[in-house]
Amino acid sequence: MIKKRRLLLTDTTLRDGEQRPGTVFDAQQKCRLALLLDRAGIHQIDAGIPAMGTGEQTVICRIIENRVRARISVWNRLNPQDILASMACKPDIIHISVPSSYVHIYSKLNKNKTWLISQMEQCVILAREQGFTVTIGFEDASRADMTFLIYLTRRLKALGVSRVQFADTVGILTPGRAYDCVETLTRMGGLPVSFHGHNDLGFAIANALASASAGAEAIEATLFGLGERAGNCDLAAFIRAASPAYELRPALRDCAALERHAGEIIRSG
Amino acid sequence: MITRLTDLTLRCVDTSAVSDKTVQEFYALVFRMGADLQEVSPANARRLGPQLDPSRTILHVKDPSDVIQGFVRYSCHTPELLWSLPVLREVSIKDMRELNLLARYEDKASLRIIGLDDIFLQDFRRQLQRLQQQLPSSAELCPTNDCGCASAILTEWLQKDGGNGAAAFSGAGGFAPIEEVLLALQLTRKYQKRGDLTVLPRLKQLYEQITGQPLSPYKAVLGSQIFAVESGIHVDGILKSAKAYEPYPPELVGARRSFSIGKHSGRAGIQYILQELGYTPSVTRLPALLTRIQETSEQNHRALTAEELLTLAREAGVI
Numbered sequence: 298m299i300k301k302r303r304l305l306l307t308d309t310t311l312r313d314g315e316q317r318p319g320t321v322f323d324a325q326q327k328c329r330l331a332l333l334l335d336r337a338g339i340h341q342i343d344a345g346i347p348a349m350g351t352g353e354q355t356v357i358c359r360i361i362e363n364r365v366r367a368r369i370s371v372w373n374r375l376n377p378q379d380i381l382a383s384m385a386c387k388p389d390i391i392h393i394s395v396p397s398s399y400v401h402i403y404s405k406l407n408k409n410k411t412w413l414i415s416q417m418e419q420c421v422i423l424a425r426e427q428g429f430t431v432t433i434g435f436e437d438a439s440r441a442d443m444t445f446l447i448y449l450t451r452r453l454k455a456l457g458v459s460r461v462q463f464a465d466t467v468g469i470l471t472p473g474r475a476y477d478c479v480e481t482l483t484r485m486g487g488l489p490v491s492f493h494g495h496n497d498l499g500f501a502i503a504n505a506l507a508s509a510s511a512g513a514e515a516i517e518a519t520l521f522g523l524g525e526r527a528g529n530c531d532l533a534a535f536i537r538a539a540s541p542a543y544e545l546r547p548a549l550r551d552c553a554a555l556e557r558h559a560g561e562i563i564r565s566g
Numbered sequence: 567m568i569t570r571l572t573d574l575t576l577r578c579v580d581t582s583a584v585s586d587k588t589v590q591e592f593y594a595l596v597f598r599m600g601a602d603l604q605e606v607s608p609a610n611a612r613r614l615g616p617q618l619d620p621s622r623t624i625l626h627v628k629d630p631s632d633v634i635q636g637f638v639r640y641s642c643h644t645p646e647l648l649w650s651l652p653v654l655r656e657v658s659i660k661d662m663r664e665l666n667l668l669a670r671y672e673d674k675a676s677l678r679i680i681g682l683d684d685i686f687l688q689d690f691r692r693q694l695q696r697l698q699q700q701l702p703s704s705a706e707l708c709p710t711n712d713c714g715c716a717s718a719i720l721t722e723w724l725q726k727d728g729g730n731g732a733a734a735f736s737g738a739g740g741f742a743p744i745e746e747v748l749l750a751l752q753l754t755r756k757y758q759k760r761g762d763l764t765v766l767p768r769l770k771q772l773y774e775q776i777t778g779q780p781l782s783p784y785k786a787v788l789g790s791q792i793f794a795v796e797s798g799i800h801v802d803g804i805l806k807s808a809k810a811y812e813p814y815p816p817e818l819v820g821a822r823r824s825f826s827i828g829k830h831s832g833r834a835g836i837q838y839i840l841q842e843l844g845y846t847p848s849v850t851r852l853p854a855l856l857t858r859i860q861e862t863s864e865q866n867h868r869a870l871t872a873e874e875l876l877t878l879a880r881e882a883g884v885i
Contacts (some may be wrong), residue, residue, distance in 0.1 A: 316825045317784070319869040322728035350860070352603075374799070404807035437810075440680040465811040471725070471750060472686060472718050497813040498753070499746035499786035503718030506686035525800060525811075526793065531714070538713035542687040566867040 304543040305444030307344035307491065307514035308334050308532060310559075311360075312372050314523030322566065324356045329562045330520070331360040335367040337555045340515065343392065346372045347382040357386045370432065375416050391424040391431050393417070397446060398437035410445070414452070421456045434462040434493065438469045443481055450486030460489045460514065465504060468497030468527065472511035480511035491515035494530045496522060499529040502538050509543060516546050520559045521525075571722045571747065571760075572706070572732040573601035576610040576774070577626040577641075578739030584776050592772045594701040595734065597622070599769060600748045602762020604734070605641060608632045624654065641678065644777055654678050654706070661692050668700055678706040678732060680840075683713045694723055701729075706734035709742050716742035716846060721750040735773055736781060737789060745769075745787045753814055764820035796869060798832015805834055828869035829860050836875075845885040855882040877884040 311327050314320070322330065331342050341362075342358045361369050369389035374378040383391050383417055395417050396402055402413055417433070424431045433453055450461050463479055470478070475492070483490045492508035492515075494501040505516045516539075522531030533552040540549040547555055573596045585655045593614055598606055605624040606614070611634055626638040629649050633640065638652070655673070659665065659681045662877035671677060679701070685693050697707070708731065709716040720731045720742045733744035745766055754761070756786045770788045774780050783791035794815040795801050802809035804823070816823050825835055833852045836859070840847040858878045863870060870878070879885045 316652070316797040317828050318791065319828060319861050321829045321867045321869075323864055323867070327637045350857070354859070355736070372658045398808050400807055401803070401857075405803045405810045407806070417862065439646040467811060469753060471720055471721055472690065472715075473725070476691075484822065494787050495813075497792070498717070498721075499714075499743055500721075500748045502713065503686050503715040506715065510689070512695065522784075525795070525797065526784075526813075527786050527789060534714050538684075538715065539687070543686065 301544040302540060304464070304509050304513075304539065304545055305317040305491075306342040306532065306536075306545060306547070307343060307515055307517045308339050309372070309493070309517050309521065310334075310519040310523055310532075312343040312345050313493075313517075313529055314519035314521075314524070316461070316496050316525050317523050317528065318525075320523060322353070322563070324359070325408045326566050327356050328331070328363060328400040330358050330559060331367075331369075332363055333555065333558050333562065334367075334520075334547075335365050337551050338548065339367050340546065341368045341370055341390070344369050344371055344388070346379075347386050348373065348376070348379040353384055353495075357388065360564065361386065361388060366372055370471050372434075373420070375413070375420055377420055377424065380420050384424065384427055384429065389430060391429045392434060393420050393424075393431065394434045394436050394464075396437060397435040397449070397522065398440040398441065399442070400436075401437045406523065414449070416457065417449070418452070420451065420456060425457050431458050432460045432463050432491075433455075433458055436464050437466040437496065439465040439467070439474070439478065444477065446482055447485045450482060450488050454487050458488065462517065463493045463508070463513075464493040464497055468495030468501065470494065470504050471498075471500060472503045473506040476507040476511040478511075478512050479508040483512040489514035491517060496527040496529065496531075499527070502521055505530045505535055506539055509539065518558055520556070520563075570602045570706075570730040571600070571724070571744070572605055572624065572730075573744050574605050574626075574732050574734040574741055575738045575744075576604060576606040577771075578607075578734055578741070579610075579776055581610055581613060581776050583778055584772075586615060587771055588775055589613045590615065592769065592776065593617055596774070597761050598765050599745070600763070603638070608634060611637075617816070619752050634873045644719060652676075653814045656680055656708075662688060662696070665696060670868045674700070675702045675704045677701065678708050680708045681710050682707070682719065683710050683715055685709075685719055686713075690719075690722065694726060694836050697723075698726065698729065700874065704730065706730040706732055710740060717744075717746035717750070720747050721754075724751060725754060727759040735769060736741070736785065738773075738777075739747050739753050741785070749814070749819065752818075763818055767820045781844050786821055793821050794826055795823065796826045796834055796835070797830040801835030801838065804831055807840055819869045826869040827859060827863075829863040831859055831873055833855070836879075839872075839875065840879060840885060843876065845876075847879065851884045852883050855879055855884045858882055862864075
């Protein structure tokens with residue numbers, strides 16, 4: 298029997314999933330969902346955004362205190378104030394989102410690539426100097442210049458970043474392109490790559506599977522595919538689709554119970 | 567290269583709950599959406615009346631007694647029963663290892679391959695290439711959606727070298743959702759616009775009447791809430807450039823964007839909505855309002871209504 302490759306799973310229900318309009322988890326729901334995912338064996342939980350304020354920070358700290366095995370990451374904009382708020386929570390991973398397409402850099406941020414690189418390095422150094430594990434999310438990577446992403450990844454490697462995330466922020470990838478992008482970034486960038494996909498075309502699971510076969514180390518997903526617009530890659534649906542080829546935690550046999558309990562927690566609000 | 571895309575919805579759904587007029591409108595709009603052919607059950611064929619275009623319609627039959635003469639083609643699992651008619655033979659293949667089974671069919675040009683939803687677990691490009699090599703260009707791929715990947719498989723297949731495919735509205739019958747395939751083909755810009763996707767909201771309405779089941783508000787391409795935005799970072803981005811957080815303009819699929827106010831709202835979104843409601847908000851008081859919005863939204867576990875927003879804005883001295 299061929300040994301299956303281990304594929305890491307990150308759950309971002311508490312951060313990106315909650316961004317679905319009208320979806321609001323209170324502190325107790327967030328802690329219960331985190332514990333449920335942790336017990337089911339999830340590798341990493343994206344617990345939230347400390348920069349949102351003291352309420353969010355308190356919840357994140359409780360999730361960190363209560364966790365058993367999962368690694369807890371927190372999400373940051375490209376902003377030193379965000380990093381400082383995150384460091385106060387003492388998470389396992391500080392994840393920094395770096396807008397990487399030209400529409401994001403020039404139209405949304407109204408900045409340029411030079412500013413972006415300088416700001417990115419400042420934020421990474423700030424967290425790394427305090428000994429934090431840092432991962433970077435390339436926001437809107439699916440519309441970014443691949444050469445630029447490779448360049449950024451190499452600089453991030455030199456700064457001690459652990460992993461970069463290729464984000465299909467607006468969900469426009471097809472599996473063929475997802476494969477090419479993740480394969481190229483993994484091969485040329487020199488860092489492990491994770492994949493974060495949205496379901497705007499209905500391709501989130503297919504793109505995640507294509508990314509995994511292209512060498513992605515981790516896949517990011519949410520419970521019930523919660524998330525902005527048509528949602529994110531659905532965690533349980535991905536596990537069901539990927540289990541024949543990959544070793545996954547949560548395991549396929551635990552998916553039904555995970556969804557049942559998560560549904561109860563979400564409805565309890 | 568020209569591809570042929572067949573819609574299977576009226577083969578799969580029971581339309582007995584709605585009027586003939588509803589079925590006829592649905593049939594007409596599916597062609598307008600971009601399907602080249604439609605496949606229908608005998609029961610639904612009878613309901614189409616004068617609207618039925620047999621030159622663009624395949625009749626799906628289970629038994630020779632179902633046959634109605636005059637259709638461009640017929641589909642059947644056992645075409646031997648329909649020996650005198652132009653028949654599409656349906657062959658189910660669970661995984662690529664079964665591909666060799668196709669060798670036993672002499673007339674591969676009239677095959678429709680159903681299944682193959684697990685293709686992304688393997689080297690999918692090689693597998694699709696293998697399939698292409700084994701089949702003449704007139705054969706058709708009809709992936710099933712057990713793994714949620716059918717529309718992606720069909721899109722990859724149609725993008726290659728112009729294979730033919732079959733799908734169904736909103737994934738009816740467990741097939742690929744045709745609207746996802748049509749939109750993806752349009753967005754990849756490799757193909758000319760083949761249909762008018764602004765008919766999708768009306769098609770969705772008719773489909774919901776036919777099935778009696780509402781579609782998820784978050785269903786890709788069709789959901790009523792897929793262009794609703796609340797998160798501060800996304801509202802701010804969209805206000806600066808709609809392209810920043812939208813995969814395609816909502817108008818392309820007959821939809822409209824909307825902003826809501828809730829726990830994840832930011833200052834830019836609140837300011838924008840208050841201005842839309844006809845107020846000139848005080849920018850200096852916005853942070854206090856933002857905190858109140860977050861608290862209220864979390865207490866109520868939902869987004870705020872316009873009235874609730876205005877009440878909080880007045881209390882915070884923003885308007």
